[in-house]
Amino acid sequence: MEKKQFERPYIKKLQAGMPSKFGMKSRVEPLTHIEDNGVGDLIKEFGSPLFVISENTIRDTYKKALHAFSIRYPKVQFAWSYKTNYLDAVCRVFHQEGSWAEVVSGFEYDKALGNGVKGSQIIFNGPDKTDEDLKKAVENDSLIHIDHFDEMYSILALSEKSGKKPKVAIRVNMDTGVYPMWDRFGFNYENGDAWDAINRMMINEKLELVGLHSHIGTYMMSTNSYKVAAGKLADLAHGIEKKYGVHIKYIDIGGGFASKNTLKGAYYPGTDTTPSFGEYAEAISSGILNSELDPRNLPTLILETGRALIDDAGWLLGTVIANKRLSSGNRATIVDVGVNLMFTSFWYEHEIFPAAPVSEHLEETTLYGPLCMNIDVLREAIAFPLLKKGDHFVIRRVGAYNMTQWMQFITLRPNVVLLDTEGKPHVIRKKETMQNITEQEVLPGHLT
């Protein structure tokens, strides 16, 4: 007789209380495959943990976003936010789709060049651009977004030396009705700093002001804030045209669109509350179209959306290391994925699925990572199936920031595979080895 599958024995106290008013399913469905690749097979071939990225999902999401904006505004250009995920394979998929590059450091700038992006299609943001970085950007005709007056004067000095007229935009921060207001980057709109920067630039005539940029925050749930920001930038552009007769070529509204992940402490799940691309597009395009700008000669709208374009395309596969009970009697499950790989678990309640069919029984569990550190918690309380040591699971929506903000801490970073449009897996970042780490170290003579 064939033996039955064993599930670890389980007992749970029944507590009478308010039924869930959301009527959400109490059962966790397994996620056994990622685009026809069995989770177990992927782990067998590439190890656990394993990041998996879907090329199809990237391309589909990009097309949806582009469509949402293109039907509402005549000139739209996306620029891939390198810091969100700068694995070359990922960047190249976005560039193939038509995205420019948006970088915030010399390192990212060089990566964009290495990915074949034309200098004139690289937007250089961020507060830390060295003179060497700026020189390179000026030579390559890149779009330099000025963050502060010190930077403006560095670029002026460089332009005098090179004899070139650098193409620049200014970053503008402003009150869009959200808290906290991001005022550490760029020049303020309300207190007149932005106009001050524009006036100095226009009178000086050594820089070519081609754009206006803002980035109002991250994981922005309010589309109206974008409408306010777009309207204020459009007013500035109109003011410049009136005062100096200079046409601003683009308005860059930055990024910050929310993905469908659920923030910690959120009342509703992200899947129910996150605005669609259409809603963001409606707000931003109407902010510009309703301004005084001449509709026959509108600036290009640039978007630096990162998170919302890549989060859905990433999964993290892992394995249960152990189960234990805490002194309170509460269940704890230890898995091989920790905050070292899942930086976003500090602010999201990630959805986690078993990789094989499970019974309907769920247990309130704390999911701990493998690090010998108390803060290594993936989920503080999750109704989780009764997984055993060696069972696999899948964390959903991990494409944004985890593969750039991950840490080499205690353990080494794992393989990252890309599933191509046919679903075939390709390693796009090899797992780290001891040599990768130690080759950067130098032993002083007396310790050899």
Next chain:
Amino acid sequence: MQIKKNIAVSETGFVFDPTSGESYSINSEGQEIMVLLKDGKTAEEISETMCAEYEIDKAGFEKYFYDFIGMLRQFQLIETED
């Protein structure tokens, strides 16, 4: 190790403790173990029965078994030995 005598274990996966008035849900593995415990079986006998029925070896079963006993103790469903 003995389940308290007045504890009721249903075949459909529920446990009722008349002393505290508390109810519990259990999975089929838990239910079988509780029935075997009520029948006075030893840990060794329970292990043999379960390993014959399920895809699990003795060492694997033992750790889940004692973890489960820990939960029963936590819920005060086991007789205290004095």
